Amino acid sequence: MAETMPKQNDSSSCLDTLARNPLYVGIAIGILAALVQVLLISAGGPEAYGFCVACHTRDVVNIAVNDVAGTKLAAAPISQNAILPVLTVVGVLIGAFLSAKAYAEFRTKTSSAVSYLWYAAGGVLFMIFALFMGGCPYRMGLRVGYGDVVALIGIIAIIGGVLIGIKVATKLMEREA
Structure with a gap:
């Protein structure tokens, strides 16, 4: 008599499997970064400004110093309203915190x-x-x-x-x- 193997419930979807593979996650992030880059350049941003924590932090600091001290420190034209660089830096911090909490890697x-x-x-x-x-x-x-x-x-x-x-x-x- 042939034994039958019980059918395993495959509750994980194809997307879940892809999300666990660093190669596919890297490709997806690269494609999203390229799309954001195209949108930012078309909105008047400089080349290679799509996602740069160093440049966005520089712009946030320069804009704050300009407002407080009345100086004229340089900032990218797209950052003049100070929304984009602030959201990028805050988004990275919040995203890193949530990711560390989700994977139980956050510890003081x-x-x-x-x-x-x-x-x-x-x-x-x-x-x-x-x-x-x-x-x-x-x-x-x-x-x-x-x-x-x-x-x-x-x-x-x-x-x-x-x-x-x-x-x-x-x-x-x-x-x-």
Whole structure:
């Protein structure tokens, strides 16, 4: 007598399966970023401004300083109303928080004041160097496509920094274990 296997209820949809694969998620994000880029350029924005936390933060700060101190610091024309850059930065923070909560990866860390100062200094240095190189890796990738050598150096520096960061984080984790 042949045994019959009970039929498993496949409650996960094809979309759910695709959403769990980083390749397909990356492709979807890339397509959405390209569409947003087209919309922003057609609305008067500069090239490679679609999603750049460094540039949007710079515009938010520059617009705030202009309003308070009466200066004339530069900001992208599309950011003059200050809605787009604020929404981008706030959206990234809210999205990261919700994602961390959804996947149970959000946890508070208690440490020394020096650790917090190092973390804050790292964030400030990241923003300074991101603006020095002309923006975020997405924008630098677009600039490399335009033939910008400085952006190529920036991409190489980011790759080197990530590799060094992975090595340092791995050593710290090995030491703690």
